[in-house]
Amino acid sequence: MYNLNAIMQRLPALIFTFINSSLLLTTMSTAQAQSQQPGIAYPQTRKTDVSDNYHGTTIADPYRWLEDDNSPETKAWVKEQNTITQNYLAKIPFRDSIKNRLEVLWNYPKTAAPDHRGNYLYFYKNDGLQNQAVLYRQATTPGAKPELFIDPNKLSADGTTALGTVQFSKDGKYAAYLIAKAGSDWQQAHVMDVATKTLLPDSLNWLKFTGLSWRGDGFYYSRYDEPTEASKLSKKNEFHKIYYHKVGTSQDKDVLIHADSDHPLRNFSASVTEDERFLLLSASEGTSGNEIWFRDMKNPDQKEFKLLIKGFEYEPNVIDNDGDKLLVITNEGAPNYKVELIDTKNPQGPRKLIIPERKETLVHVGTGGGKLFAVYLQDAANRVYQLDYAGHLEREIKLPGIGTASGFGGKKEDKEFYYTFNSYVTPALIYKYEITNGHSSLYFKPELKFDPSQYETKQVFFNSKDGTRIPMFLSYKKGIKLNGNNPVFLYGYGGFNIPLTPSFSVSNLFFMEQGGIFAQVTLRGGAEYGEEWHKAGMFEKKQNVFDDFIGAAEFLIKEKYTNTSKLAVHGRSNGGLLIGAVMTQRPDLFRVAIPTVGVLDMLRYQNFTIGWAWGVEYGTSDKEDQFRYLIKYSPLHNLKPGTSYPATMVTTGDHDDRVVPAHSFKFAATLQADNAGPNPTLIRIDTQAGHGAGKPTGKLIEESADIWAFVMYNLGMHFKN
The missing domain is CATH 2.40.128 (Lipocalin)
Structure with missing residues (x-):
């Protein structure tokens, strides 16, 4: 059965809108809010004479030195910026009240859907404020009680070690699982005896963008060669490999299944059909498009992988096998996807249509x-x-x-x-x-400490700049008045064929409880309307995504939901790029901007960790035609001296090895130098934190409290019990 986990890990993903809270708000005028802004003395970030020549165009990069996250100077800069930000936030009178309310709202038991394995149901549960959810199991016999299986909270004192995927061997004897530390994409694999819950000596290192696929008494996984300590969070990831690990052996005895020395910028993942007959190899050259190979493990004559689906133009994935045939979901000839059956004895022959587009x-x-x-x-x-x-x-x-x-x-x-x-x-x-x-x-x-019947969601539609019909969800407390004065928090992503669908967030609930409107706009570039919708927000068409988001803001103002002084915008990762782009293109339209772990330097992103994989979505500055459109919207390169920008808090993590923090560092330094208006331009750098996945509850609450304090204060809101 196919698993998108390894693919999703490579994306500059949205991973959570951030969480929830509640309370009642009143408003004060924007002028009054601005008059109460604490004075900020920004550091004079050192500029250097560094530039690059892109196809005859010289582009200065004066803060290039901030790309070295290990240098003493960068660490000192991070410390100074965090001090400035925390001093600013500490002066907001209701910041502690927000945090306290978030803790109350967050503190409820959360349970994930159980998974039936052997004689047990396995499920994750968080009692309320535990930093990490705990994996339990419960026998399927009547009256059985849950018992602890794996508790990641015991793996680190500060709760920053997170449990990743857990996979069971077919006979149910073993469980293999991944852990990640401090938010990094690097993972370790461990093996447990299921019956005794005993941790076995097996320990595998330097896994990244991987699943764990069992066959027999071992499993397949993907990894890179061991990096140096200094480069592990920033060096370009190259030469992905697949290995097979047999339980009870050391990692140096693992069998190399696949490597490709001719294509350093390809990623590989292995999976096994439920009956363990077929071993599947998926190869990709980025976050879109893949090629699939297979081996029939019950056929002693097939020693090598055989091509199932060639090329990287489409996005096929094997669902499972039906005898000697493979069920495949694909967008080849079907932008909205279909399911076909492929005969492994004649994989390039005719396919049988199972589920039409x-x-x-x-x-x-x-x-x-x-x-x-x-x-x-x-x-x-x-x-x-x-x-x-x-x-x-x-x-x-x-x-x-x-x-x-x-x-x-x-x-x-x-x-x-x-x-x-x-x-x-x-x-x-x-x-x-x-x-x-x-x-x-x-x-x-x-059971939460709020009444959902007091809230409602509706879906609205508007036309973007080019006439395309764009959906948007609006959620708020019932009885809202369309007087043009409601605080609005507008969220978007728009990329990588990822759909934004309605989902619950304690943090967003908090804003609604305060009288605000949470708006989530469905932007081109996502998966909501198939591959054509995705393509309409890629490469040279990326501006469509920004136009859609700007159109959403203009719609909310036109329809009297809000006005520019009450409008805050937020996006994560690729959504951080979105916010950086729209705040540089329309700084007059938004009062507050929160670009989180954003891709903000569109000319150099491909030089770090897995950034090269995003070239199939964005394009890269290495190609002249792509450089010409990237430079037009790259947030870092479109900040202009003497411009008044929205109140901005850039956020990132010091262990983010997906979208390296250099993006946020350089953007914040440039913004502080260029902003001519009275609005604050801050950067919040989370320590022992990465791109978002696995962040402990304590850090999530702190981050949410800081963001809401900044947003509410700069929207002219204040907090009431």
């Missing part, structure tokens, strides 16, 4: 109980259908409302599984699904 976008196909479960997006919300392996529709699985559903699938012998549903005002509900009769029953409902 529809108007809605097919985003996932799971298997379980001998059935297929197709998850579609209809106007950025999920619809789910059950089909047989021939593609015949059996039923639609009715969801509780407009939202996001996940977890559809299990093993062939399963008669039931569990799935999750959530939306902007509905925390994650878990349902038990009976495959035979299609019955869903509520299994778990979290």
Whole structure:
């Protein structure tokens, strides 16, 4: 069965909008808010005479030295900037009140959908404020109680060691799992004896962008060669390899399955079909497009991988096998995706169509109980259908409302599984699904300290600059008045074929509880309307994404939801690029900007860690035609001296080895030098933190409290109990 985990890890991902809270707000005038701004003495960041020649154009890079995150000077700069930011935030009178309220809202039991393995149900649970969710198991016998299986909170004192994927051997004897430290993409693999919960000596290092795929008494994984200590968080990742590890042996005995010395900038992942017959090798040259090879492990005559699907133009993934044939989801000839059956005895021959392309976008196909479960997006919300392996529709699985559903699938012998549903005002509900009769029953409902019936979500549509119809979700407390004076927090992403769908966030709830509107706009570049929608926000068409977001802001103002003095904007990663671009193109349109872990230097991003993989989405400055459009919107290179910019807090992590912090460092230094207006321009650099995944609860609450304090203060809001 295919697993997108390894692919998703390579993306400059959105990974969480950030979490939630609540309280009642009143407003004061923007002029009054500005008059109360604490005085800020920014450091004079040293400039150097560094430049590059791009196809005849000289581009200065005076803060290049900030790319060296290990230098004493950079570390001193980080410390000084954090001191300035924390001093500013400390003077906001309601910052502590926000944090206290967030802790109250956050403190509720959270449970993930169980996964049936052997005689147990395995599930994650966080009692409320635990830094990391704990993996439990519960015997399927009546009256059995949950027991602890893996507690990542015991792996580090500060809660910054996170548990990644956990995979069980087919016989249920072993569990292999990944851990990551301080938010880094580097991972370690460990193996546990399931019956005794004993940790075995197996320890594998320098894994990255990998799954764990069992076959027999071992598993396949992907890794890079060991980097130097100084370069491990910034050096370009090259020469990805696949190994097989047999339980009970040391890593130096692992068998090299695949390496490619001719293509250093290719990534590889291995997976195994449920019956362990086929070993699948997926190769990619970036975050879009892949090639698939296979080996029939039950055929002693097939010693080498055989090509299944050639080239990197499309995005095929193997779902599972049906005997000696492979079920594949693909967008080849079907921008909204379809499912085909490929005969491994004649892989380049005719394919059988199983699930034809529809108007809605097919985003996932799971298997379980001998059935297929197709998850579609209809106007950025999920619809789910059950089909047989021939593609015949059996039923639609009715969801509780407009939202996001996940977890559809299990093993062939399963008669039931569990799935999750959530939306902007509905925390994650878990349902038990009976495959035979299609019955869903509520299994778990979290209890929070808020009344969801007081809130509502509606979807609106507007036309972007070129006339394209763009959807946007608006969530707020009932009874809102369209007087043009509501605080709005506008969030977007728009890239990498990733859909933004309705999801619950304690942090966003907090803003709604305060009387604010949380707005999430569906931008081109995502997956919401298929590959054509994605392509409309790639390469030279990236400006469409920014135009869509600017159009969303203008719509909210035109329709009297808000005005420019009450409008804050936020995006993470590729969404951080979005915010950097729109605040440089339309600094007059927004009052507050929060670019988080953003890709902000579009001329040099490909030189660091996995940045090269994004070239298939953005283009790179190495090519002249692509340089010409990148320079037009690259946030770092479009800041202009003498311009009044929105109140801005750039945020990043010192261990971010996905989008290295140099992007944020150089952008913040330039913004502080160029901003001519009265608004603050700060940078918040989280320590022992990476791109976002695995961040402990304590740090999430601190980050959310700081962001909301900055946003509310600069929108002219104040906090009331």
